[in-house]
Amino acid sequence: MVFRKYRAVKQWGKMDTRIFKEIYNSRNKRKMPAFEVPEAVKALGVPIFEPNEVFTQTNRKKNIIEQARSQAEGEVRFAEQEHPLQKNHPAYIFEGAEPMSDGIAQAALLTRSVVRYNLPDTILHNAAAKLDIDEEMVRDAILHGERYNPTLEKLPARFDPVMFWIRHVRLHGTPVLKRKVNRDSPLSVYLSGGQYFSRVPLVLRGQPHLTVQSPDSTVTMPWAGPIDVKAVSTEPLPDIYPISPIIDFEKDTIYNDDLLLTRRQQKTHVHSILWSREQDQKYPWTSEQNMANAILTTYAAAIAEATRNGATKLEKPLLVRGVQLVNGRLDLVAFQLNTLKPTETGDNAEKNIVWIEKGLRLYKPKPYYEQMEVVEKLDMNVFHKFVALMLGFGAPHAH
Amino acid sequence: MISSLAVELGALRLACSSKIIVATRNMPARGTKPLPRHLWDMADLEEKTGGAYTHKPLRINRLGGRDPETGRKVNQHIGGGVKFDYFMIDFHRRGPTEQGSTYDERVLEVRRDPNRTCHIALCAGTQGKRWILATENMKAGDIISTSGHLAENPVIGVEGNAYPIGSLAAGTVINSIERYPTSHSETFVKAAGMSATIVRHQGEYTVVKLPHKHEFSLHRTCMATVGRLSHADIDGKIFGSAQMHRRFGYKMSSGLFHKKDGYFGRKVRALPPVRVLDTPPQAPPPAQRFTLTKADLSGLHGHAKVHNLLPSGYSTRDYPD
Numbered sequence: 081m082v083f084r085k086y087r088a089v090k091q092w093g094k095m096d097t098r099i100f101k102e103i104y105n106s107r108n109k110r111k112m113p114a115f116e117v118p119e120a121v122k123a124l125g126v127p128i129f130e131p132n133e134v135f136t137q138t139n140r141k142k143n144i145i146e147q148a149r150s151q152a153e154g155e156v157r158f159a160e161q162e163h164p165l166q167k168n169h170p171a172y173i174f175e176g177a178e179p180m181s182d183g184i185a186q187a188a189l190l191t192r193s194v195v196r197y198n199l200p201d202t203i204l205h206n207a208a209a210k211l212d213i214d215e216e217m218v219r220d221a222i223l224h225g226e227r228y229n230p231t232l233e234k235l236p237a238r239f240d241p242v243m244f245w246i247r248h249v250r251l252h253g254t255p256v257l258k259r260k261v262n263r264d265s266p267l268s269v270y271l272s273g274g275q276y277f278s279r280v281p282l283v284l285r286g287q288p289h290l291t292v293q294s295p296d297s298t299v300t301m302p303w304a305g306p307i308d309v310k311a312v313s314t315e316p317l318p319d320i321y322p323i324s325p326i327i328d329f330e331k332d333t334i335y336n337d338d339l340l341l342t343r344r345q346q347k348t349h350v351h352s353i354l355w356s357r358e359q360d361q362k363y364p365w366t367s368e369q370n371m372a373n374a375i376l377t378t379y380a381a382a383i384a385e386a387t388r389n390g391a392t393k394l395e396k397p398l399l400v401r402g403v404q405l406v407n408g409r410l411d412l413v414a415f416q417l418n419t420l421k422p423t424e425t426g427d428n429a430e431k432n433i434v435w436i437e438k439g440l441r442l443y444k445p446k447p448y449y450e451q452m453e454v455v456e457k458l459d460m461n462v463f464h465k466f467v468a469l470m471l472g473f474g475a476p477h478a479h
Numbered sequence: 480m481i482s483s484l485a486v487e488l489g490a491l492r493l494a495c496s497s498k499i500i501v502a503t504r505n506m507p508a509r510g511t512k513p514l515p516r517h518l519w520d521m522a523d524l525e526e527k528t529g530g531a532y533t534h535k536p537l538r539i540n541r542l543g544g545r546d547p548e549t550g551r552k553v554n555q556h557i558g559g560g561v562k563f564d565y566f567m568i569d570f571h572r573r574g575p576t577e578q579g580s581t582y583d584e585r586v587l588e589v590r591r592d593p594n595r596t597c598h599i600a601l602c603a604g605t606q607g608k609r610w611i612l613a614t615e616n617m618k619a620g621d622i623i624s625t626s627g628h629l630a631e632n633p634v635i636g637v638e639g640n641a642y643p644i645g646s647l648a649a650g651t652v653i654n655s656i657e658r659y660p661t662s663h664s665e666t667f668v669k670a671a672g673m674s675a676t677i678v679r680h681q682g683e684y685t686v687v688k689l690p691h692k693h694e695f696s697l698h699r700t701c702m703a704t705v706g707r708l709s710h711a712d713i714d715g716k717i718f719g720s721a722q723m724h725r726r727f728g729y730k731m732s733s734g735l736f737h738k739k740d741g742y743f744g745r746k747v748r749a750l751p752p753v754r755v756l757d758t759p760p761q762a763p764p765p766a767q768r769f770t771l772t773k774a775d776l777s778g779l780h781g782h783a784k785v786h787n788l789l790p791s792g793y794s795t796r797d798y799p800d
Contacts, residue, residue: 114764181587181603245561245726322583322622324605362564363536 165335171270172282172329174380176357176373179328183368184436185318186325187375190276191415192423193432194312199414199465200303200435203472211467218463219455222443226452229254238449239361251449256358257289264289265342267353269383270334274422276326283334284380288353291342291381299351300385301474302397302416304433309397309418313429341384350385352401352470353378359407367411367439370404374411375434378402382417382432394420401469408445410462412437412469437465514553517542518728519594524565534601534608536564539594541728560728563593569609570655570666572641572702574625581624582606586639589613591710593727596671598709612655612669614639614706629699633680636705644677644685645699651677653703656687659759660700667695672711675703686753696755 117128161168180186188195203209231254238248264287272281304312341350357373359365365373382400394417402413412435419430444457520540527537544557574582584604592599600613602623616638617623623639626646633648644656653675654668667689668675678686684696687703718724721731779785 111763111766181608182585322605323585323603327603327605327607 163335167334167337170280170331171334171337172277172280172326173332173334174282174284174329174376176286176377178330179365179369180372180376181328182320182323182325183366183372184375184438185320186323186328187372187379188434189317189320189325189423191375191379191432191434192317192419192421192428192430193375193379193415193434194315194317196433196435197438198435199412199437199469199472203303203414203435204465204468206468206472209468209471210464211471213463213467215458215460218460219458222455222458223452225258226254226446226455229258231255231258235448236361241362248449253448253451256448257356265291266340267291267342267377267380267384268336268340269380269387270337270339271383271422275425277422280331281337282326282329283337284376284383286353286355286377286380288355288377288381290352290354292351292354293343293348294351295348297349298473300349300398300400302399302418303414303435303472303474304397304416309416309430309433312418312431312433315431317423317428317431339384339387341381341388344384344388349398350381350400352403353381354403354405356405365406367409370406370409371411371413371436371438374402374404374413375415375436377404378413378415378434379417379432382415383420386417386420392420394418399474403466403469405442406439408441408443410437410440410442410466412440412466414469414472437469440465442466516557517544517546517553518557519565520547522547524567528567532567532569532609534567534610536566538562539565543728556730556732557728558730559725561726565594566592566599566610568595568599569611570669571657571662571664572611572625572655572704573662574627574641576627576629578628578630580628581626583622583624586613586617586619586621586623588619589617589709595669596710596713597669597673598671612704613709614654614704615709615711616706617709625702627700627702638706639704641702641704643700644687644697644703645680647677647685647703647705649677649679651705652707653677653687653705654708656697656703657701658695658697658756660698660702661759664701664759668708671708671713674707684755684757692750694750694753696753698757 121128184195198204232252233255235251235253235255237250240246240248267286267288269284270281271277271284276282302309355377357365357370378400381402382398385398385400386394397416397418399414399416402411402415404411404413414435416433416435418432421430440462441457441459442462443455443459446452518541520542523540524537539562541560541562543559544552544554546553574580582604584602586600587603587608588601589598590601598613598617599610600617601608601610621639623641624637625641627643628646629643630646634642634646636642636647636651636653641655644653647653654673656667656675658664658667667687670690673690675690676688678688678694680686680699681696683699685699685701686694686696688694718727724731774780774784777785
């Protein structure tokens with residue numbers, strides 16, 4: 081071995097820096113035991129302040145006041161007003177985004193109505209509604225939405241429940257919900273009072289694709305006469321215990337509690353609302369849940385029709401129709417509004433009537449990523465039911 | 480000197496006629512504790528929901544076996560895979576403590592959950608909707624109830640209902656057991672087909688035998704759900720292929736085959752004594768971070784204060800020419 085003279089380390093190298101940093105970091109990481117207030121001091125009962133925050137307000141009585149305030153306000157928490165139009169009460173919001181847990185029964189309970197599971201015979205076999213409509217015309221009408229539409233938008237990502245790992249090509253085409261600015265007018269009604277909405281009101285919102293209105297008031301003539309309405313008032317509302325009917329509503333702050341309905345200043349009457357729903361690829365709604373959505377949205381339209389001129393009382397019953405299209409299946413609703421009163425615990429005498437036809441297959445739809453060339457399995461019986469609903473006008477003198 | 484003494488003693492022992500051979504054979508060393516499994520980012524989920532509970536499906540952020548803090552790989556053979564929707568599970572079913580009153584819910588749906596082994600059930604009651612772990616015979620339409628009342632006489636639990644463990648009869652099969660009577664504690668028995676048994680009640684505590692036969696003494700107000708967890712036949716199910724296994728985020732291990740030695744395999748050990756869980760683990764105090772000013776560093780306050788430059792090494796000496 082070569083003889084080497086002793087030489088002091090004169091250079092502070094990068095390894096030394098690393099070692100020093102490690103030592104330094106480990107020293108910094110060493111935890112001091114947290115300070116505990118001694119028992120003797122606690123026994124004295126003197127107020128103990130956070131030493132770093134002696135001069136801030138958090139140590140003062142403000143905390144206690146805050147606690148008392150939040151306690152007093154209880155469950156209904158007033159939102160911090162951030163906007164001059166913001167209402168200081170939260171509201172339950174129905175936007176058709178969440179399925180009703182208990183389906184039709186829940187919707188019936190919320191709308192205080194009795195459900196009739198088929199359209200009445202007088203409406204179905206109405207001679208006036210027997211129009212001579214060619215099947216080809218119906219096919220063509222369906223293809224207008226499905227095929228002739230030139231929309232070229234980015235379609236949602238496709239999810240295959242079996243081959244879930246496949247990343248499908250993103251296609252462009254006509255989305256299931258085809259939005260048109262002049263058609264999809266918003267609809268919003270505000271309800272409060274009753275068993276469920278006395279503390280927190282309910283706002284029913286929708287954006288039906290079509291709102292059919294007529295200057296003729298016969299379109300809102302009720303189907304059931306006073307005798308039927310009286311008979312219905314003895315029927316009980318469905319009991320959906322242990323589910324609370326309001327659990328599916330979102331709770332949010334609102335800025336406008338006015339009625340929102342297209343052409344509400346004009347002297348027209350809502351005949352019907354028609355819209356379609358897109359099913360979620362992963363979590364599709366059941367036909368019951370689709371129907372509940374249709375009932376609530378039609379109820380919103382009926383309330384809007386009843387209160388469009390600032391009216392708070394319903395002078396005579398009225399009827400509004402709702403048509404929902406989900407995956408080629410029609411949900412037909414005829415909602416006869418007999419009372420504007422919301423559901424009460426004890427007094428439930430007057431009731432609304434709702435006639436429904438659930439999940440009628442009008443045609444066989446294609447998935448959104450395929451182009452429909454011809455309409456398959458078109459059911460003209462369903463179409464005639466739809467026509468009967470639309471053209472079935474009540475004759476109150478008949479009863 | 481001590482060593483020489485020891486040598487002498489050893490010599491003495493050797494010389495002794497009645498020789499005692501002391502042989503203690505210890506159990507092989509226990510393995511290290513299992514590492515935390517970083518499959519998906521729970522902190523990210525909490526951020527997405529704002530800390531609140533939601534029954535709606537959430538999009539998970541897969542961690543791929545990496546520590547979310549440091550980003551370093553912790554778990555081997557974990558990574559990739561399809562992002563599944565995550566369902567938040569409510570493990571803490573709390574109900575009214577008055578006698579006879581219960582919080583009832585209806586099971587709306589029982590479905591499989593890609594993020595855990597046992598099935599999950601969507602329940603709806605007056606307070607809202609929530610997902611819970613489904614027990615073996617739970618099905619849509621069932622009414623399940625939760626009672627927080629500590630019964631004087633042991634209760635024969637109904638499957639799917641939740642009770643405090645102190646009010647259940649010995650021998651009851653339970654799952655989703657809270658470790659401490661707090662609404663944020665960890666829970667025992669969450670895997671498919673698993674169940675624990677109530678062994679006995681001792682004062683304020685109840686002894687529970689877990690699926691691995693260890694016994695824990697938990698406070699009697701800890702809530703548990705009666706019944707065995709669903710999807711017990713998961714062991715009989717197979718992924719089918721390594722590729723399918725990979726789609727779920729688990730990767731094949733690879734490497735040279737090592738023959739297992741004597742340290743592997745089952746050890747016949749005595750069961751540990753009953754472990755009492757009385758005080759919940761305290762969160763460590765938050766780390767404090769502060770910077771001292773130069774005046775603080777000097778330690779000179781009040782009338783002892785001098786110019787700031789002085790403790791920094793400044794001197795009044797004249798500079799040499």
